[in-house]
Structure formats: structure tokens, C-alpha cells
Amino acid sequence: MIQVKRISHATFETPDMDRQIEYFTEIAGLVLAERVNGRAYLATKLGDLAVQLEKGTEARCARIALQVAPETSIDDIRRGIEAENLRCEVRNDPTPGVAKMVTFEDPKGTVLEVFAGQTPIGKNQAVPGIGPLKLGHLAFCVPEPKDFVEFYTRVLGFRMSDWIQDWFAFLRCGPDHHTLNFVRGKRTQMHHIAFELKDWAQIQTACDFLGGKNIPLIWGPGRHGPGHNIYTYHRNPDDQIIELFAELDKMLDESLGHFDPRPWHRDRPQKPKVWERTRDIWGMPPTPEYIRQRE
Numbered sequence: 001m002i003q004v005k006r007i008s009h010a011t012f013e014t015p016d017m018d019r020q021i022e023y024f025t026e027i028a029g030l031v032l033a034e035r036v037n038g039r040a041y042l043a044t045k046l047g048d049l050a051v052q053l054e055k056g057t058e059a060r061c062a063r064i065a066l067q068v069a070p071e072t073s074i075d076d077i078r079r080g081i082e083a084e085n086l087r088c089e090v091r092n093d094p095t096p097g098v099a100k101m102v103t104f105e106d107p108k109g110t111v112l113e114v115f116a117g118q119t120p121i122g123k124n125q126a127v128p129g130i131g132p133l134k135l136g137h138l139a140f141c142v143p144e145p146k147d148f149v150e151f152y153t154r155v156l157g158f159r160m161s162d163w164i165q166d167w168f169a170f171l172r173c174g175p176d177h178h179t180l181n182f183v184r185g186k187r188t189q190m191h192h193i194a195f196e197l198k199d200w201a202q203i204q205t206a207c208d209f210l211g212g213k214n215i216p217l218i219w220g221p222g223r224h225g226p227g228h229n230i231y232t233y234h235r236n237p238d239d240q241i242i243e244l245f246a247e248l249d250k251m252l253d254e255s256l257g258h259f260d261p262r263p264w265h266r267d268r269p270q271k272p273k274v275w276e277r278t279r280d281i282w283g284m285p286p287t288p289e290y291i292r293q294r295e
């Protein structure tokens, strides 16, 4: 097993590079750090690589980059993956800010890029648009979430945070309540991309900004049950759901086994659990524009 610490960035294929670059820079508020060999590298306003874009026939998430402890050798990463009887490849070419990585596929064919060391690819700067702090998590529709929970906990050291009944799994790899979600859906595909904003006030600003651009909110704002984050969702031009969130639960000390207490928690302490019917702490139900992603 290897022990993933954080998500770095995700690679999305798109049929229209220019349109996606325009969305991620002008609306999402990322910075186009580099565009070479048919790839675009987009950083946060803090300079961290968050999104990589490539041309493809349809919009999809092709790869996810995950970081292990910086002192880990590339051979140790490779051995940890091979110990699980998975085929992997060491890559020396890859990405701005990352010199070496080991790549392999998860059970649905998403390429996982695991690396140890990374440097920022841009400077701290002001941006137009929303301007998230980081890529927070990715969610995927899969036929059976528990198969993916088994894979990600066994191979990559993820921990179970919460379930909603048996159809929505929340996995963490660091203090954040979730970095990957697996939700039961009719087709295997990405469900949403989530960016973390600084606070509630920035979410409000983002909602007003999206409203000014005539981009409808398809769910929220509200406060989720699992993770307790404030959320809003909209769609980008590739019809991908983008979540903006703040105030996500954190488990700063794994050994305590509970999330840091917050005023909106109803369990004291708030431990990982299976949630039943009540999904949100407050907020209206999702719109059909949100729900259609799982259909």
C-alpha cells in the first residue's frame, strides 16, 4: 500500500480547448500557466497546478494526480503499487512542477498519477472570476461504490469518512473530510469537480458573479450533512458540474477518530458514519439539472 496525502490536480479531456480555457480562467478564476503540446496547465491564484486540459472527443476526467510524502522515493511508490498486483509505469516527462511520477489505472480506467515532490507553477496573484484556493475533491458515478472504496483504501491508503446509505461514499486522504466520492450511477463517469473557496463570503461573491454571467446555480447554496460544507453547484461549458465549497469538516488528528467540532454538528463528536434520510443540514433539494448527472 502507498499512503496518499493530498490531491494535486486532475486532467480533463475536452472537445473544445479554447472554450474550457476561457471558462477556467474567466469564470473559475484559475491562471493559464502554460499551453504547450496540446495541453493547458491551469494553476490557482496561489500558483498550484489544479487543472490540466487536453483535447479529446468528449469531456471526461482522464487522470488524477495524487501526492505521497515528499521524502518517498519513486521506487518505493512503484513497489507499493506492484505489491497490489497492479501494472504501473514510471514517467519522467510529465508535468510542470512534478519531475517524476508513477502511473496506473483504477478499476474504471482513470489513470492515477502518484508523485512525491512538487513545486508551484505560478506566483501568488490576483485573478478575475471566482478564484478558488485549491482543487478540493472529485466525485464519480460508478456501478458499485463499495468496490471503489475497497480499491482506494487498500491500494492508496484512503480512509472512509461517511456513507449516505449504501450509494454515496466519501473518502479522505488527509485532514479534509473527502477528496474522492463514489456515487452509484447508471453510467460510469465523473459526477463533479469541487473547488475550495476561502469562506462563506467568497461563496456569496461567487454566486453574485455567476448570476451576473447568467450561469445558473443548479443546487444550493446550502449546508451538506456529510462533510458539513457550504456548497453551490453550476455547470461549465462542457456540461461538467462544478461545486464551490467552504467550511468542509476536517479531521486534524486521525487518532481522535472524529472531525473537529463545529456548531452545526448534531453528533457530538462527529464521527464517520452512515447517514440515513436527512441529507442536508439546511437548503433546498437539488434541481433536475443537478440530478440528471446520475441518470
Ligand SMILES: [Fe+2]
Pocket: 137, 139, 181, 192, 194, 243
Ligand atoms: Fe462534492
